[in-house]
Amino acid sequence: MALRQQIMNMAYFRAKTWSSKSMSSKPPKSSFAKSMKPLKEFKRSWIPKISVVGAGQVGTAITCMLLLRNLTKNLVLLDINYELAKAEALDFQQASAFLNDARVVPCGDSANSKNSDVVIITAGARPSGKDRSRLAAMQKTVEILKKAVPKLVELSPNATFIVISNPADVMTYAVQRIGKLPKHRCFTTGCHLDTVRFRNLIADRLRLPPSQVHGYVIGEHGASAVPVWSSVSIAGIRLNDVVKSLACGDDPENWAEINGQVTSGGLAVAKTKGYTNWAVALTCTDIVQAMCGGKGKIASVGTDMQGMNGIKDNVVLSLPCLVTAGGISHVFELPLTDVEQRKLLASANVLLEAQCSLDL
Numbered sequence: 001m002a003l004r005q006q007i008m009n010m011a012y013f014r015a016k017t018w019s020s021k022s023m024s025s026k027p028p029k030s031s032f033a034k035s036m037k038p039l040k041e042f043k044r045s046w047i048p049k050i051s052v053v054g055a056g057q058v059g060t061a062i063t064c065m066l067l068l069r070n071l072t073k074n075l076v077l078l079d080i081n082y083e084l085a086k087a088e089a090l091d092f093q094q095a096s097a098f099l100n101d102a103r104v105v106p107c108g109d110s111a112n113s114k115n116s117d118v119v120i121i122t123a124g125a126r127p128s129g130k131d132r133s134r135l136a137a138m139q140k141t142v143e144i145l146k147k148a149v150p151k152l153v154e155l156s157p158n159a160t161f162i163v164i165s166n167p168a169d170v171m172t173y174a175v176q177r178i179g180k181l182p183k184h185r186c187f188t189t190g191c192h193l194d195t196v197r198f199r200n201l202i203a204d205r206l207r208l209p210p211s212q213v214h215g216y217v218i219g220e221h222g223a224s225a226v227p228v229w230s231s232v233s234i235a236g237i238r239l240n241d242v243v244k245s246l247a248c249g250d251d252p253e254n255w256a257e258i259n260g261q262v263t264s265g266g267l268a269v270a271k272t273k274g275y276t277n278w279a280v281a282l283t284c285t286d287i288v289q290a291m292c293g294g295k296g297k298i299a300s301v302g303t304d305m306q307g308m309n310g311i312k313d314n315v316v317l318s319l320p321c322l323v324t325a326g327g328i329s330h331v332f333e334l335p336l337t338d339v340e341q342r343k344l345l346a347s348a349n350v351l352l353e354a355q356c357s358l359d360l
């Protein structure tokens with residue numbers, strides 16, 4: 001093969017490699033760069049840039065899942081503790097060859113997060129001390145968000161923001177207000193996690209694969225969450241049509257036990273570990289996959305639901321939503337029983353009260 005052709009082939013090969021790997025189009029720092037001739041016509045294919053804010057237990061678990069699922073090659077790990085972000089990023093970067101050549105960049109002051117497509121916020125104070133409720137850690141996390149969010153929005157004005165920091169619904173409200181972000185482009189994974197717990201617990205009783213059990217938990221990602229028993233179905237069979245008094249009335253099979261297990265699922269893990277991370281990381285990754293994988297997904301995620309299912313106020317809570325590339329495109333109003341509707345409105349009131357108590 002003529003030398004010229006060989007060089008052209010090499011340049012083409014390298015150009016393809018850049019398209020899927022590098023965060024910058026700068027040539028490598030080596031004399032080898034002379035053998036890499038850029039082709040002007042080449043257009044970089046779209047690869048989402050994702051910033052994970054907070055390099056703690058949750059942020060690193062999310063990073064791990066996103067990379068393993070090959071959802072990005074440009075990941076920025078941001079923490080106010082820059083040394084921690086650097087160490088965690090380096091730990092991933094060293095294994096880049098096993099992560100589809102992804103690049104993980106640490107960041108301490110948001111700068112590297114510029115032009116992110118997705119920003120995932122996990123920075124926050126963990127529930128601690130005697131009162132381990134999510135609401136207790138609230139104002140401390142708001143103060144963190146007040147510092148972090150304006151800069152993140154300024155640097156990535158078109159990004160979709162996913163809020164994980166607890167209490168997730170109230171913190172989403174805070175991020176929407178602080179960042180002046182529209183509700184479709186700033187939401188929380190919310191009850192998507194409670195929903196998978198719910199499905200898992202039902203599947204366990206029925207000895208079926210959890211993926212074959214359908215249903216939703218709605219409302220607060222927390223104590224007032226509402227498992228929607230009336231919508232649970234398996235293979236097209238509504239559970240409520242077969243099991244009478246399902247989680248209500250005399251409830252001879254004690255299905256109501258599951259309600260408590262759904263809302264205390266996180267505490268059951270945190271009691272021993274001190275935190276939870278894997279389930280929420282998988283939940284968040286599932287949502288990012290819906291957005292970046294091109295398929296979309298209906299999931300119980302949380303945003304400002306004013307006008308939905310009888311909710312009158314601007315309150316952030318979870319209802320089934322269609323999540324697609326640009327965020328939430330539709331909200332589904334579930335047909336609820338009177339009891340479920342009352343519980344949803346009670347959950348909205350709990351959250352509204354928490355929202356109103358914020359010092360934003």
Ligand SMILES: NC(=O)c1ccc[n+]([C@@H]2O[C@H](COP(=O)([O-])OP(=O)(O)OC[C@H]3O[C@@H](n4cnc5c(N)ncnc54)[C@H](O)[C@@H]3O)[C@@H](O)[C@H]2O)c1
Nearest residue numbers: 054055056057058079080122123124164165166168275280
């Ligand atoms: N939504 C959910 O389902 C869910 C599940 C589990 C945990 N959480 C929440 O996720 C949050 C993180 O949990 P964790 O276990 O990773 O906590 P963690 O303490 O391990 O990590 C939090 C990280 O945030 C960083 N941080 C603090 N201020 C920052 C700032 N201004 N900018 C950047 N980084 C900053 C800290 O340095 C720390 O590394 C908590 O609020 C927790 O309650 C939510």
